Amino acid sequence: MRPVLRPSRRPFAALALPSKGRTPQSRRHVTYGIAILFGAALLLLTGGGDGSRARSRSLSEGQGGLSSTRDLFATIPDPPVTETDFKLRNRALWGPRKLDEAQLAEAQACNPRPYRGVLGASMGNQPTWAPAYPASSHPDLWNLVSALTGLPTTDDRNSNGVEFNNAATVRTHYPHSVSGPRPDSLREDFRRALVILRHPMDAIPAFYLASSPQDVDWETWRDANFSRELADWGRLLEYWLDSYSVSLPAGDRYTVAYENFASSETGHEEALKLAKFLELNDGVDAEMSEDNVTCLWNAIVGGDEEGAASHYLPLKEKQFDLMIYEIERLYSKYHGKDGDIMPILVRYLEMAKTKRNEEIASWSLFSS
Numbered sequence: 001m002r003p004v005l006r007p008s009r010r011p012f013a014a015l016a017l018p019s020k021g022r023t024p025q026s027r028r029h030v031t032y033g034i035a036i037l038f039g040a041a042l043l044l045l046t047g048g049g050d051g052s053r054a055r056s057r058s059l060s061e062g063q064g065g066l067s068s069t070r071d072l073f074a075t076i077p078d079p080p081v082t083e084t085d086f087k088l089r090n091r092a093l094w095g096p097r098k099l100d101e102a103q104l105a106e107a108q109a110c111n112p113r114p115y116r117g118v119l120g121a122s123m124g125n126q127p128t129w130a131p132a133y134p135a136s137s138h139p140d141l142w143n144l145v146s147a148l149t150g151l152p153t154t155d156d157r158n159s160n161g162v163e164f165n166n167a168a169t170v171r172t173h174y175p176h177s178v179s180g181p182r183p184d185s186l187r188e189d190f191r192r193a194l195v196i197l198r199h200p201m202d203a204i205p206a207f208y209l210a211s212s213p214q215d216v217d218w219e220t221w222r223d224a225n226f227s228r229e230l231a232d233w234g235r236l237l238e239y240w241l242d243s244y245s246v247s248l249p250a251g252d253r254y255t256v257a258y259e260n261f262a263s264s265e266t267g268h269e270e271a272l273k274l275a276k277f278l279e280l281n282d283g284v285d286a287e288m289s290e291d292n293v294t295c296l297w298n299a300i301v302g303g304d305e306e307g308a309a310s311h312y313l314p315l316k317e318k319q320f321d322l323m324i325y326e327i328e329r330l331y332s333k334y335h336g337k338d339g340d341i342m343p344i345l346v347r348y349l350e351m352a353k354t355k356r357n358e359e360i361a362s363w364s365l366f367s368s
Helices: 024-046 050-060 069-073 083-092 101-108 141-149 200-211 218-243 258-262 267-279 290-300 317-334 341-367
Strands: 128-131 169-172 193-197 253-257
Touching (some): 141 169, 141 290, 193 218, 200 218, 218 253, 218 317, 253 267, 253 341, 258 267
Parallel strands (some): 128 193, 193 253
């Protein structure tokens, strides 16, 4: 079995007892875990009568609803996955956004992968880096990854307590300043990267909305930070394209644009590429049926106007010019060297120039 990968920042996170900052749910998980270990030890010592074995078998088969031990810790059988199991996977583990009742019911009908990720268990699968500039990944991307693989996702700070080799993907913003530890030392364990892009004219305002104090207006923050954040956006892309340099179909990197993933025209295709890419990793058994993948995308992502909405906020002409220059610089660097990034950069360049012209026209109209 592969050793459990843990961030160097918290080498004994999986063994730590609940601290003051832990949630009541995580404290209950540890308490239940200790109780289970104690009970198992007692059974081994006493030999366990027929009644004990029957009660153990009843719990392992999941009888008793959400309050049972199995619902919190044991692996869900394959197949089927009940609606309760799917709800549990979405609500018990950390993610950017929880699915509502309608999404859960619709996704359940799409045959999501049986859930394998359990707190405290060690699956030993090979995780995938998922780098993105802050606020650049679609809020339901991680729900889709979990439905496609039956595995949870985590981040480079181990925020939800899921160890790296128990996760399908590990989110990171490196080398942005808000990221966790440097990933270079884990290169051998992370053989692939899912690089997530979002146009900087939406990504940077989204980062401002997610991270800035409410008393700092956009214009003030923009004029103080836009140039640096744009450089960080480009530097992050370069780092991951250079570190994982071979794109699909047989390479170590899949680059997906937020705009393509959220679009009703291209989202299904991107979801199928995502499933095929995740399947390349050892220990990951992703859903490969085109019908099921399309169904899951429709249920979890499709029609999500909030998730697909633009976060654009007004820019100055010189900021548009800086953005166009940065995209052109990246285009020149990777032209002829890389397959999947070039169409995205071409589209981003067209979007930036179009928006710049629209803004200049509106300024002229307003001034006249």
